[in-house]
Amino acid sequence: MNVNALRSKLDEYPRLSLAQYPTPLQFLPRLSGELDRPIYLKRDDEIGPALGGNKTRKLEYLMADAQQRRARKIVTFGGLQSNHARLTAAVAQQCHLEPHLFYFERRPAQLTGNLLINQLLGAQMHFIPFGGGGASMTLEQTIRLVRLVAWLRVGAHYFIPVGGHTWRGCLGYLRAAIELDEQTRAAGIEHAWLIVAAGSGGTLAGLLAGLTLLNSPLRLLGIDVGRLWQGFPDSIARLASEVCSRLGALHVFTSDQVPLIEGTYVGERYAVLTQDCIEAVRRLARSEGILLDPVYTGKAFAGLLDLAQRGQLGSREPIIFLHTGGVPALFAYDR
Ligand SMILES: Cc1ncc(COP(=O)(O)O)c(C=O)c1O
Incomplete structure (x- = not known):
């Protein structure tokens, strides 16, 4: 589907304008040096109100x-x-x-x-x-x-x-997929990985639907942070399929087409700290002065670091981490 057709379908649904878009796509020079490849943050944590987030x-x-x-x-x-x-x-x-x-x-x-x-x-x-x-x-x-x-x-x-977690809510991340596709093309960022935390999975579903309909070269990967639901990939596949159909595109996703790593980076359970999460939050804070959160982005970023280190994300391709916010939760933990 071409981007103008997708945009005009999206415009058929009522929407409040609550923030300034696009959010920045920020290059991280020190972390890129450490990992020897370009690393970017998509700053959806900078969306308001009340300390904001995705x-x-x-x-x-x-x-x-x-x-x-x-x-x-x-x-x-x-x-x-x-x-x-x-x-x-x-x-x-x-x-x-x-x-x-x-x-x-x-x-x-x-x-x-x-x-x-x-x-x-x-x-x-x-x-x-x-x-x-x-x-x-x-x-x-x-x-x-x-x-x-x-x-x-x-x-x-x-x-x-x-x-x-509804098809209507996911339209927000379909819109974000258009934004990211345009931003990366304009910046000449090619074949990048796009890594995102998955809690209820709607952010992942909206991005999956949007990037697929746009035929975007971005490679999406969700990292489960909670092990919260039975049949989680099924729910995400159904939701992404429904988003497509509401936009007049017949695209049915199956659970094995959902790019999700389940369980691996959750630790004991949802909202319980892991040592890797603590280290990931500290690493970004100390290299770039940017805060992640302990429940979602910290665990997902720990996953990114681990996957990159083990060569699971190729070797040279840029990596974009979607910073989905959540910083207020830092103040509910003592580490
Ligand atoms: C900071 C943060 N990141 C990521 C997520 C995951 O988003 P989703 O529920 O759409 O998977 C959430 C909410 O669950 C969140 O609060």
Whole structure:
């Protein structure tokens, strides 16, 4: 599909304009020297509001839809240090909607990191300790269950699944795929790897759909940071296929076409630090003065370093790491 056709299809969906695009594609001179190949950061961490991150791109589409449907309350859910929940609260307040955030864990004695920011933003936080945990359900089953709980608790609302995991949310990352494809072509960056953290997988799904429809030479790779869901590649494949069909393109992805490394860099579990994650965060901080986060980008960047060192990403090709934000979570950890 040519880029103009894709852009005009995308323009059929309502979207709020919440940030300045394109975000920078920043060359990292010291790390490139150390790894002996060009390394870039795509700075989606610089997207606002309220300390920002990748979820704003999804929320531009989701909140526009909520407004069209005349919603008054917005509900979403996530892990305790969910950046998505924090950003949903911030954007909801901008739109004069009432944010309700659900966490299926005990309320911590002290609110830190993203939770503290949610409180500053005036979000209503609902803590419901469910027990369970582990990847015992699919993402879709989890979403159905939480939707029901939310109805019982807050009544009528506009529901946004964990991570903004819907075809409409993914349009934000389809748009980002166009942006990245244009940026890399203009900068003469060829055959680059594009590495991204995968939590709910929507960022990966949107990029996968966009880069495929554009026939982009960028080579996409998602790194799972949570081992959170049964059948995760299936969910991502379904979502990417749905995004394509909503844009009038019949492209069906199968789970084995989803470029995802599952499990390897998660460590014990989601949001629990690994030594490699700590070292990756320190390495970028000390070489470039740029902060990653301990839950998503730190683990994904640790994966990038390991894969590059083991020769799994070729040898000379540039690597672009999508910095998806999450820095507030640094303040919820003591290392
Ligand atoms: C900082 C950060 N990076 C990456 C991700 C992963 O994005 P996605 O849920 O679209 O896979 C998230 C959210 O889950 C996030 O908050």
